[in-house]
Amino acid sequence: MESSQSPQATILIVEDEEGPRESLKMVLSPHFNLYSVDNAEVALNILKEQEIDLVTLDLKLPGKQGMDLLQKIRDEGRDTEVVIITGYGTLESAVNAIQHGIAAYITKPFNIPDLLGVIHKALDRRRQVDTLRGSLEAFSSLWVPAGEPASLTEKLRTLLGAKNPELAQHAQRVHYYTSLLLEHMELPAKSKEGIQLGALLHDIGQLGLQGRLALGNSEHTTEEKELLACHPVIGERMLQSMTFPEETRDVIRSHHERFDGTGFPNQLQGEAIPLAARVVGIANTFDNLVSGGVDTMPVTVPEAREYIRQEAGKALDPALADLFAKIVG
Ligand SMILES: [Fe+2]
Structure with a gap:
């Protein structure tokens, strides 16, 4: 080779x-x-x-x-x-x-x-994790208040990279798909940055579950699934004491809400789900489809696009789902 x-x-x-x-x-x-x-x-x-x-x-x-x-x-x-x-x-x-x-x-x-x-x-x-680090570094001014010891940034980066490289890679890809979608949206630059940071950190709550779950793509038991469902709230708590843009917090807490109101943790419906979370929700769904998520096998990009279209108005914001399907089409 x-x-x-x-x-x-x-x-x-x-x-x-x-x-x-x-x-x-x-x-x-x-x-x-x-x-x-x-x-x-x-x-x-x-x-x-x-x-x-x-x-x-x-x-x-x-x-x-x-x-x-x-x-x-x-x-x-x-x-x-x-x-x-x-x-x-x-x-x-x-x-x-x-x-x-x-x-x-x-x-x-x-x-x-x-x-x-x-x-x-x-x-x-390892290279992918390094790239993710670079992105976190670039955003650090948004989430580390002036005067805050650099060790905080260091800690989060180490957590993401060393403890769960799969999660770090997923975060990196979701960040990429989120950026694609944002390029076609008219939003203030600050909001976009907050959403992008949210994409990188959206599953950070899963690190709080470390050691209590089987890693990788192995099938999860019912108990593990219940535990996993807590990760948005755990993530929100992990970052509570830090300064983050509102959009970032919205993404972490609400990226598993569904447009039809059957998601978690709050069963928010439609536009009651923060826009930032609806954007990252699409990127997250797409990555779970094409890379294979928990308990699921990867599908092709056309199949994933079709699924995104079908989920418009069900799991996903219909206008954003439509836009994303066009972008990857
Ligand atoms: Fe998640």
């Missing part, structure tokens, strides 16, 4: 056995800058001193080193991607690792195209 995406990406191989370590080096060296170490302590030193994009980690390092290292990487707020490569994967360690936001879990013996595929995908994801 060609490493067309980023030949300069730097990978740290953490593997105590010489054989697998050397074969990983051989496979990865044509594509990436490499560091390779045989224990967690040296790995941590390298992580402190170098810019590492991705770590391949053998969970079965002596003692509990593998899991501990993973924990330390996350505790220190690093968003380095981690790919677990191990010969002794157990379900428990896989689940643990996934909760730590690892990119992938591969068991030995691995095949080379699979391994490279997983690594490229993980690096792609």
Whole structure:
């Protein structure tokens, strides 16, 4: 596989056995800058001193080193991607690792195209998260009051990126579709900015549910669904003490309201749903369709457009749904 995406990406191989370590080096060296170490302590030193994009980690390092290292990487707020490569994967360690936001879990013996595929995908994801960071940075003047310590921004960015990259990618795409729609709407620039920020943060309440839900696109139980339905209100509470544009708050609280009044959390109907939330509601629906949302498989863009048209006046604001269908058509 060609490493067309980023030949300069730097990978740290953490593997105590010489054989697998050397074969990983051989496979990865044509594509990436490499560091390779045989224990967690040296790995941590390298992580402190170098810019590492991705770590391949053998969970079965002596003692509990593998899991501990993973924990330390996350505790220190690093968003380095981690790919677990191990010969002794157990379900428990896989689940643990996934909760730590690892990119992938591969068991030995691995095949080379699979391994490279997983690594490229993980690096792609990291780049998307970086772009999202950039967007949040650009908007930070709107949501961090003057004099507020920068750590607040840092905290939110870390939360979005490191703890739940899927959410960060979804936010990024919803932001993009929202911007498309806004380009065709006549609104004051300030309102548009507030709505765009809302698009980036709309699901931030899901971070409050972290650890209580299975991540990814696995099917949710009824209980999990009920918990998920609280995320708009949780999101609103998370940001309560901060200064945000009204539009941003509207989006976070009301992006799951439906035009016909059967949405949540307040069963608002029609234009009682803030405009900002109706706009992002369409972008969110579209992304869940084309990227595959919770419990749903992705559909094609024409199918998604058709669905948006059908939902005009039901889930979605009819005029905005019509406009959006035309834009993506
Ligand atoms: Fe949501």
